[in-house]
Amino acid sequence: MTYTFQWGEALKHLPYLLEGAWLSLILAFLGFWGGALIGLFGAVGKVYGGRLIYRIVDLYVVFFTNTPALVQIFFLFYALPEVGILLPPFTAVLIGLILNSGAYLTEIQRAGFISVRQTEIEAAEVLGMSLAQIVRYVIVPHIAKTLFAPLSSFYIWLVLGTSMASIFGVEELTGRAINISTTNFRTIEIFSVTALIYIAITILASAVLALIGRYAFRVRAKIF
Numbered sequence: 001m002t003y004t005f006q007w008g009e010a011l012k013h014l015p016y017l018l019e020g021a022w023l024s025l026i027l028a029f030l031g032f033w034g035g036a037l038i039g040l041f042g043a044v045g046k047v048y049g050g051r052l053i054y055r056i057v058d059l060y061v062v063f064f065t066n067t068p069a070l071v072q073i074f075f076l077f078y079a080l081p082e083v084g085i086l087l088p089p090f091t092a093v094l095i096g097l098i099l100n101s102g103a104y105l106t107e108i109q110r111a112g113f114i115s116v117r118q119t120e121i122e123a124a125e126v127l128g129m130s131l132a133q134i135v136r137y138v139i140v141p142h143i144a145k146t147l148f149a150p151l152s153s154f155y156i157w158l159v160l161g162t163s164m165a166s167i168f169g170v171e172e173l174t175g176r177a178i179n180i181s182t183t184n185f186r187t188i189e190i191f192s193v194t195a196l197i198y199i200a201i202t203i204l205a206s207a208v209l210a211l212i213g214r215y216a217f218r219v220r221a222k223i224f
Helices: 007-011 014-048 051-065 069-083 089-115 118-126 131-146 148-168 173-184 187-216
Strands: none
Touching (some): 014 051, 014 089, 014 148, 014 173, 014 187, 051 089, 069 089, 069 148, 089 148, 118 131, 131 148, 148 173, 173 187
């Protein structure tokens, strides 16, 4: 093997890569909460809506969970301009992540809705609460605790999934690693450092989520 490692070539670009990591976290954060909002309404529709609403939500879930997120973003970025809708790369990726996350989070939150004891729902109805009040004061606090672990895991998965944004020219972490490696050709060093940054930010995110779960929802979670 004649390859000579030059780690200095990678480390000197560390600030640039860390800025990309921050953009990855922003994409994941916005994609998660946008998807969580869609998922909340979708879960309510599937559990408490009529047959028509159930069918519409189910069609949305089936489509977005059975096609790759990358294909969905390709459609937003390359197909919509054909009908006059031109989206910036960041916007196209973000919308794609939100729509894809919303489908998965619909099913995750639906499981939380189903897990609520019927006696709690009946008690809220006896107190005269509307459906919106029952969801806000009874169901959401329950599912926040019950689903905290799977929602946290989904968020970590979403952080890693933002790497696909590089394909559309978004300069998140992977996109910046590609930019550097195509100019200095130190691919092994650059992507080794990039991998370590991904490990660091996912461990950090897991630790923060574990602390939030432990002190906000009394969820026992392992902290790194």
